[in-house]
Amino acid sequence: MKNVFRKGSVLILGVLAFAQSARAAERTLTVLCEGSIESRPEKAVVVLNFSGYGWNAAKAQAKADEAIAAFLKKISENSVSVSSVALAEIKFKPSYQFNRDLKTQVASDFIVSRKVRLELENVPAVAKLLDASLSIGSFALDSAVLSVKDIKDLSRRAFENALEEGKLKAEAMARAFGAKLGPILSVEEVSGAVQDTDLIDEAGSSTVKATVKIRIIFQIL
Template sequence: MNRYLLATVLTASSFISTSLMAADVSFPHIETTGIGEIVTSPDMAVFSVQVSEIRKSAKDAKSAVDKVIAAFNKRLEDEGVARIDIESTNITLRPEYQYKKDSKPELIGYRANRNVNVTVRDLAKLNSYLDGALGDGINSITHIKLKVSDESKFIEQARQAAILDAKEKAASLAKGFGENVGGVWKITYRTSPRPTLMRSMEMDSSANIESTYQDAKIIIRDQVDVVFRLED
């Protein structure tokens, strides 16, 4: 049968890959892009805090920061956070100078900085951890990221939804043109994108954190490009 049918399906949020569009396919076929999307609620979080202190000597600056970090870590552990879920970065020390016009820079002390990343596995406790951090002497909450613990399960669900979407599109198109879908000739899959939030969780300590994270939803998407043969 001397015929050639090419159907390309695009969605508003994705495009068929260059390699798929450039494929030299000489037999009747349909190309589709399947999109899968799963919306779920976060059940855990990771937040980062920072301690910054300035003292006359580097030793005193380091000691001040270490004291705050020790108190913060102890409180978290007392409240049930596993030690493995508390990650403290290395301390940084640098001299601080005062600059005045027409004079040499004057050394006024040394600044010590240290960050701590905390994984929260009980989302209901996140807000109390954040409030406690500021009470422990933490200078700022620099980052909050909501997550879902069983991420791989939802990624697999999104992937299977994308595969089904590609099949359904191909079957619908073939039916509309009076054709039948045969086997799969080519599958193009790219690494699935990381889960995203419906709203930004980049905030400082002045934000209404509790209401924001409780209302948030996580979107997990996946995509697959498929070339289907058409039956002769």
């Protein structure tokens, strides 16, 4: 009976020790913080939408392609240095007219549109690029923004700022509760975004800004 009691005592003490350890491990502090960083623009990204009309899809596509080729030739003649050119997928849109013989709507002609995305490291050259497009016609300005060359690096630095801000915030909160801040248990990125400078929007910023919001869980000692 005595031996059984001793075994039971060891078991009870072990459970109590485990419970105390579990309660200590449950002492955590969660902070939600945001970090941001701004950078001067390093490149321009312009997207133009060229279109062509024709009585069939092939004719319309040929006219759109001719306009794009003429535009690219023009910017070359104007010594506009473009670091990257990308063509988007072709989009077809038919126009319809009522056919009296068939008594239904039939396609009468087509409009074909295609976007051209251009990157320029020489930001002031955007004006010369747009002048070249005006001389060609058959286009619409889809977007024009200023950005940075390495968006991931800018986001990473914003994340580091958020992490540092979170540590300072957690230390202040721990001191307020008379506790000591322990190690980081987990870090979760809640949201992140990079805001380019919009050349079309007059209210646009003159810098490129990256913002990251994170959730950090600290252990409290």
